[in-house]
Amino acid sequence: MTTGHGDARHSPRRTDARLNRERLLAAAQEVFAEDGPGASLNEIARRAGVGPGTLYRHFPNRQALLTAVLRDRIQALCGEAERSRALYSADDALSRWLGAFLAHARANQGMGSALMVDEPGAPGLDCHRLILDAAAGLLARAQREGTARGDLTAGDLIQLVTGIALSTARGEDPEQAHRLLALVLDAVYGAPRRKG
Amino acid sequence: MTTGHGDARHSPRRTDARLNRERLLAAAQEVFAEDGPGASLNEIARRAGVGPGTLYRHFPNRQALLTAVLRDRIQALCGEAERSRALYSADDALSRWLGAFLAHARANQGMGSALMVDEPGAPGLDCHRLILDAAAGLLARAQREGTARGDLTAGDLIQLVTGIALSTARGEDPEQAHRLLALVLDAVYGAPRRKG
């Protein structure tokens, strides 16, 4: 893995700038977790101990900041897909990973989902493609070696699970997301049913 | 049908007030359709030709305005459930109505969905229950007379379709929502699959 690739792209030359960037990411992680993806960027800057201008120089908009915060986790999530692939059967690997993806999207109060849904800039695309590729790999294998139905694209699958995350993100029933995912998985593994 | 019931509850005594309320609703319908549920309330007031204060007296918050705008459509939607019930088989009635519900939620850019997800105040509850009851009626019949699986609640079903609406509301592929709904319907009518 090219360790320096993703990081070097955004790391400033001066050490104080790099430090501020890290402080901003840490603060953003906190505040987003508390107040959701619509949290005040001013508050993030304040908690990071920098001015608003500094925040906006490092991250030109909310989306860029969200993407940066989630980048590591999403990379980890997609790495998990590889491991899942090695450990479990084709169907189980897909199911488990979708569960992890759902948990991730929900834990971030739809932030990750926001990345999938809204994509105003290029930064979101990275994560979108990353997730899409991970899902596509698992799905293709489940279609080849498992029982997943063939007429299903990774994009649709991700969109559906993203929808579950979005609609249950603020709900009070913590089990609901699991039930809905199980329902969807039933469809994924069930034979396509022709409609008369 | 008690025609005056829902209307009388909110109609002001003075005619100018009632007129302003109607103007506000019309403007809100326009602006929400253009800019989504996060549209500027000031802009709505401006386009209605009233001051912001007037808007906030009639509708204390965004949610109340959203609810009022959607109220008629939601009532119509739920009325459609009754008609569907009479015209089609149990399964078809459910499928068709869910399709209509999805179209409604998407057409409103997640407004209707916002009603389902966020419910800070009582006004949202009306619509939520209305929709839930309509869905529950159709689902119960499809479970009794049709092939819908028994371990499924109307709440879960609505939440799932709401999720489709949310995640596809801003998407560019207009067919995706239909595909996702079809997939979900496969699960609804497929036999529950026990997981080892």
Add this chain to the structure above:
DNA sequence: TACGATACGGAGAACGTCTCCGCTTGGCTA
């Protein structure tokens, strides 16, 4: 140590939500 590029920070413009209160106006009563 001195210099120049780099980055900081906060003032402030623009916009949004929502409130308050003095003025207007509709509808009832005589």
Add this chain to the structure above:
DNA sequence: TAGCCAAGCGGAGACGTTCTCCGTATCGTA
């Protein structure tokens, strides 16, 4: 028809948020 008064209007303005601009401070280098 005239007059009263409560219901209702509207916009100024307090306050929060996003995002920009530019004078100033600081880092890294020579």
